[in-house]
Amino acid sequence: MQGADSDFVRRAIDDNDPLPGTRGFAGELDGRLVRDVLGRYPLFSENDDPSIWRFDPRDLDDPNPVPAGFARTQEGDERLWELPDPPTFEDEDEAISAVNAAVRASLDEISSDSLAVAFSGGVDSAVVASAFDCPLYVTGFPDSHDVEAAKTAAERMNREVQVVELTHEDIEHAVPEVARAIDRTNAMDVQIALPLYLTAERASHDGYDRLAVGQGADELFGGYEKVARADHRVEAETVRGAAHETIRTLPEQLTRDVCTLRAAGVGPVAPLLSDRVVRTSLRLPGNMLVSDDGVRKWAFRESARSFVPDEVATRDKKAVQYGSLVARELDRLARQAGYKRRMDDHVTKYVRSRLE
Known part of the structure; x- marks a missing residue:
């Protein structure tokens, strides 16, 4: 678990507390992948096998991010927390x-x-x-x-x-x-x-x-x-x-x-x-x-x-x-590489070309 102690995260789940006093957390807890309500720590699993997971998507063949505020198991994703809607300040x-x-x-x-x-x-x-x-x-x-x-x-x-x-x-x-x-x-x-x-x-x-x-x-x-x-x-x-x-x-x-x-x-x-x-x-x-x-x-x-x-x-x-x-300058590089503005989404095409 990154960002918080495992026992602390368990208490947050038991208390249904989406904002228990951390700056975010993510990781494996009791056989589930858990990510805080704002997703401040990235967490990914293989798209076809949630048992294979990493914090860095580059370490997986087909990374699928765990949704913020959810737990992921082999059976699917289960929501744990939602952001609260507290009474507003008056003064x-x-x-x-x-x-x-x-x-x-x-x-x-x-x-x-x-x-x-x-x-x-x-x-x-x-x-x-x-x-x-x-x-x-x-x-x-x-x-x-x-x-x-x-x-x-x-x-x-x-x-x-x-x-x-x-x-x-x-x-x-x-x-x-x-x-x-x-x-x-x-x-x-x-x-x-x-x-x-x-x-x-x-x-x-x-x-x-x-x-x-x-x-x-x-x-x-x-x-x-x-x-x-x-x-x-x-x-x-x-x-x-x-x-x-x-x-x-x-x-x-x-x-x-x-x-x-x-x-x-x-x-x-x-x-x-x-x-x-x-x-x-x-x-x-x-x-x-x-x-x-x-x-x-x-x-x-x-x-x-x-x-x-x-x-x-x-x-x-x-x-x-x-x-x-x-x-502006990335647009210029794309056009210099032959990806003109008249092309649909020319900068994205340029980025993809740099990965090939």
Whole structure:
């Protein structure tokens, strides 16, 4: 069992407690494969034989991920937990204080030994970085948004950031490694994973075994436009419902991200995905996820003011594949290899060609 003691997981099953106080777990327990409710630890079995299982999909011939919150046996998958739907905060100050306390306690649990931080300059990674006196890394092509944002945020925080400046050769080298690590070839997943992989690869090369990331804050605290609008991209009709719907996408994303970082040689550390932070975020009503004047991640940003300068707490940032310019440059590599935009899903075709 990774992430938690076996007896602890047994109690969580017996008590039907989906958020028992961990940062996730997965593994074999009493003849079953068990994975936490948010899928923070990847777990796979052979598609035709659940008795053969691994944490890394590359170690299996036909890997099939265990669903988050489920147990898997030879008889099939059985749901163990679902995310709770607790009563919401009524007082804004109480909510901000609770978010602050949950984030601070989660950060305080983590050792800085052999730790580096993936730092994009946004509020999520800045809050994580504020807790540790360790190197900060940002990855991107020259003149990319993320590199500039990370430099200015680090300056405001009186820190230095190491820039992993990308080239097309870096992307070409990493594409097949990333695609194999995540067992996916679709363009979006590969675009997102590439900068994570290259950041982690540099940190590992520099001697760090663990990489802290800000993953989870956008999903937990209402960071997406589709949540703010509760638009056609979600089924829910309210901001809170849309946020909870987005939280349920985390297992798919975390499987990708954790496998990416491990393949690059580091162990992922995600303080904002601890059970206490998740439990607190689920209590936020819609107007504390997205304020009445449209500020996304409102409660998280307000609580972040005690960790980072106001300018950093309130800033927006682009998605990593766009802020780093990896998506643009991967598209360029695909077209240079003969996969033109008029072709259906030309970047995915390029990725698959690199695996052949």
